[in-house]
Amino acid sequence: MNEPLLEDFEELNNELVSVFNNVMWIEEAALKQSYFSDITLKDMHTIDAISMYSEKSASQVAKIIHLTPSAMTTAIDRLVDKGYIERRRSNTDRRVVRLGLTHKGRVVYRAHQGFHRDLTHNLLDNMQPSEAETVKRAIHNLVSYLANVIKQ
Amino acid sequence: MNEPLLEDFEELNNELVSVFNNVMWIEEAALKQSYFSDITLKDMHTIDAISMYSEKSASQVAKIIHLTPSAMTTAIDRLVDKGYIERRRSNTDRRVVRLGLTHKGRVVYRAHQGFHRDLTHNLLDNMQPSEAETVKRAIHNLVSYLANVIKQ
DNA sequence: TGATTTATTTCGATAGTCAAACTAATTTTA
DNA sequence: TAAAATTAGTTTGACTATCGAAATAAATCA
Numbered sequence: 001m002n003e004p005l006l007e008d009f010e011e012l013n014n015e016l017v018s019v020f021n022n023v024m025w026i027e028e029a030a031l032k033q034s035y036f037s038d039i040t041l042k043d044m045h046t047i048d049a050i051s052m053y054s055e056k057s058a059s060q061v062a063k064i065i066h067l068t069p070s071a072m073t074t075a076i077d078r079l080v081d082k083g084y085i086e087r088r089r090s091n092t093d094r095r096v097v098r099l100g101l102t103h104k105g106r107v108v109y110r111a112h113q114g115f116h117r118d119l120t121h122n123l124l125d126n127m128q129p130s131e132a133e134t135v136k137r138a139i140h141n142l143v144s145y146l147a148n149v150i151k152q
Numbered sequence: 153m154n155e156p157l158l159e160d161f162e163e164l165n166n167e168l169v170s171v172f173n174n175v176m177w178i179e180e181a182a183l184k185q186s187y188f189s190d191i192t193l194k195d196m197h198t199i200d201a202i203s204m205y206s207e208k209s210a211s212q213v214a215k216i217i218h219l220t221p222s223a224m225t226t227a228i229d230r231l232v233d234k235g236y237i238e239r240r241r242s243n244t245d246r247r248v249v250r251l252g253l254t255h256k257g258r259v260v261y262r263a264h265q266g267f268h269r270d271l272t273h274n275l276l277d278n279m280q281p282s283e284a285e286t287v288k289r290a291i292h293n294l295v296s297y298l299a300n301v302i303k304q
Numbered sequence: 305t306g307a308t309t310t311a312t313t314t315c316g317a318t319a320g321t322c323a324a325a326c327t328a329a330t331t332t333t334a
Numbered sequence: 335t336a337a338a339a340t341t342a343g344t345t346t347g348a349c350t351a352t353c354g355a356a357a358t359a360a361a362t363c364a
Contacts, residue, residue, distance in 0.1 A: 015292060075320085123291075123293055141275055142171050145277075209312095222315095247311040248312080
């Protein structure tokens with residue numbers, strides 16, 4: 001590994017750690033205080049993976065959020081009971097369960113997207129367009145690196 | 153909120169979401185495959201909060217990682233049993249439990265720090281010093297924003 | 305000293321996870 | 335085309351982490 005690019009590499013590193021450690025529980029806490037206090041952040045990620053228009057199967061969603069099939073089933077049960085998502089057996093292959101958001105599900109989904117947009121806006125606060133491009137490149141670096149780690 | 157700074161704001165936003173959603177489970181998976189497969193990522197965060205030289209009390213650590221006192225007790229039990237941390241009653245106030253890392257604890261702590269340093273290095277991959285400063289400013293924006301959200 | 309506060313622990317209940325066994329639907333193969 | 339294998343999802347049982355309430359013990363206040 002070559003020389004650090006920043007004198008205060010450690011400071012950046014610590015801030016990054018703090019972001020990772022805090023974002024999760026802030027989302028969790030925000031959910032608890034909201035109108036949607038009956039779901040956890042993990043539930044939220046399930047809803048997010050199902051998303052708006054896709055009609056994904058249960059196993060596709062399980063793969064996205066890294067749950068075993070059995071855990072996926074109970075997670076779906078929970079969210080169906082609470083009225084956030086719907087189960088529909090596929091007509092073309094009656095083994096598969098297609099998942100979709102209910103009206104209530106679409107409302108939380110959009111609220112959660114709003115939270116993430118706020119994060120992104122704040123990330124770019126006070127940046128010139130060219131600087132914003134640099135930030136984008138940095139985040140893209142991270143995505144590529146993580147994708148690489150996953151593959152191995 | 154003013155105009156987006158990037159034409160492809162959405163793309164950046166999506167990548168940021170993907171980073172948040174993936175970092176956690178990658179850390180989790182990395183732990184499972186490692187020599188330290190007997191601890192979870194949450195355990196790792198406890199170890200991280202205790203850190204190297206501080207001698208924090210149980211309730212201080214609980215506050216940092218947002219656990220209730222009772223959950224903190226059992227989390228400590230777990231990590232003591234597995235040999236990662238040590239409990240010492242304070243001499244000046246015998247109600248308080250001071251926590252410290254064992255040798256094994258310090259080893260995982262450093263390994264985990266290494267993981268985060270890799271992330272930071274990759275974030276800055278192919279950046280000029282001035283660009284690295286911009287990235288640093290962006291992350292700092294995020295930290296400030298999150299700190300602000302916490303306060304409310 | 306007696307009452308109150310503080311730090312931690314114990315206990316009972318609950319929720320989410322996994323692995324293994326199972327059901328039902330579809331595809332392969334002989 | 336009937337039997338075997340595969341695939342998608344569910345059920346069950348065991349386990350773990352969490353919480354809230356009550357208990358314990360030490361320190362501080364009045």
